[in-house]
Amino acid sequence: MKAIEVTNLTKYYRKVKGIENINFSVDEGEIFGFIGPNGAGKSTAIRTLLNFIYPTSGGAQIFGKDIVKETKEIREFIGYLPSEVHYYDDMKVKDLLEYSGKFYKSFDKDYYKKIAHSLDLNIERKIEDLSFGNRKKVGIVQALLHKPKLLILDEPTGGLDPLMQQSFFEILKEKQKEGTTVFFSSHYLGEVQKMCDRVAIIKDGSILKVERIEDLRSTQFRKVYISLASDYKQDLTINGAMDVKEDGEQMQFLYNGEARELVQQLASFPLRDIRIEEPSLEEIFMHYYEK
Numbered sequence: 001m002k003a004i005e006v007t008n009l010t011k012y013y014r015k016v017k018g019i020e021n022i023n024f025s026v027d028e029g030e031i032f033g034f035i036g037p038n039g040a041g042k043s044t045a046i047r048t049l050l051n052f053i054y055p056t057s058g059g060a061q062i063f064g065k066d067i068v069k070e071t072k073e074i075r076e077f078i079g080y081l082p083s084e085v086h087y088y089d090d091m092k093v094k095d096l097l098e099y100s101g102k103f104y105k106s107f108d109k110d111y112y113k114k115i116a117h118s119l120d121l122n123i124e125r126k127i128e129d130l131s132f133g134n135r136k137k138v139g140i141v142q143a144l145l146h147k148p149k150l151l152i153l154d155e156p157t158g159g160l161d162p163l164m165q166q167s168f169f170e171i172l173k174e175k176q177k178e179g180t181t182v183f184f185s186s187h188y189l190g191e192v193q194k195m196c197d198r199v200a201i202i203k204d205g206s207i208l209k210v211e212r213i214e215d216l217r218s219t220q221f222r223k224v225y226i227s228l229a230s231d232y233k234q235d236l237t238i239n240g241a242m243d244v245k246e247d248g249e250q251m252q253f254l255y256n257g258e259a260r261e262l263v264q265q266l267a268s269f270p271l272r273d274i275r276i277e278e279p280s281l282e283e284i285f286m287h288y289y290e291k
């Protein structure tokens, strides 16, 4: 059974498109990234999965259960971290977390204290005295305290300093070892690259691609830098070159195709220097976004 199975999921806010006909599935136990620029539809997809808003058409199942009809059952085994967390400021962290925990059968006080401790969160403090980053940590503990088998995280690391991000990622990896499935949205490519097994790239409400992180890195994309002899004044066109940038005698581009063909084309130009690198994921993604 899939942890998440999304079929032709569509959400319009009256006439405004949120997401349209999106399809993907997440395997049990995987860490799945959902990446796209602002306004791409990430939060819309997540809020639909959680049944905070209704699909306009299409649907989805979470561990075989329908997101609209069986939302109560689904809530028991999902942990959710919203992109922004709001709390009653007057409460102590401890009281808030214990109150939230009571809604779940599997709540265990020692367990939530352990997570809070690993994130260096003082549960005796009042929420109003916490920094943004510490409030985020409260949200993280809240999402984890009932040992959910699926974690849905909407831009989870915003506001966390790099060390905290590190401990947060360690917790996620630990959870994955225990069999938890993690679905998280982000527009930070670095963290997706570090954490995820697979990633769906979303833009303008549609999924552009679902790929294994490894495969994304090993696509035939190459980043090519060349410098030409200074007396070379003709225009230079290379078949298969994308995102071409020229600066005097220097030129750089992304190349997607056969290495042999690239070398054959380049052989006819007066090259002074050449460097071929693997592009960063960022560059590969930018290419998808620009399409």
Ligand SMILES: Nc1ncnc2c1ncn2[C@@H]1O[C@H](COP(=O)(O)OP(=O)(O)OP(=O)(O)O)[C@@H](O)[C@H]1O
Binding pocket: 013, 016, 017, 018, 019, 036, 037, 038, 039, 040, 041, 042, 043, 044, 045, 187
């Ligand atoms: N409540 C709403 N009413 C009307 N339009 C909305 C609403 N929520 C989102 N939208 C629109 O739906 C589209 C997708 O937005 P969404 O918030 O899902 O994107 P996102 O990828 O989560 O972006 P971000 O990274 O900025 O949170 C955008 O065009 C947005 O303006």
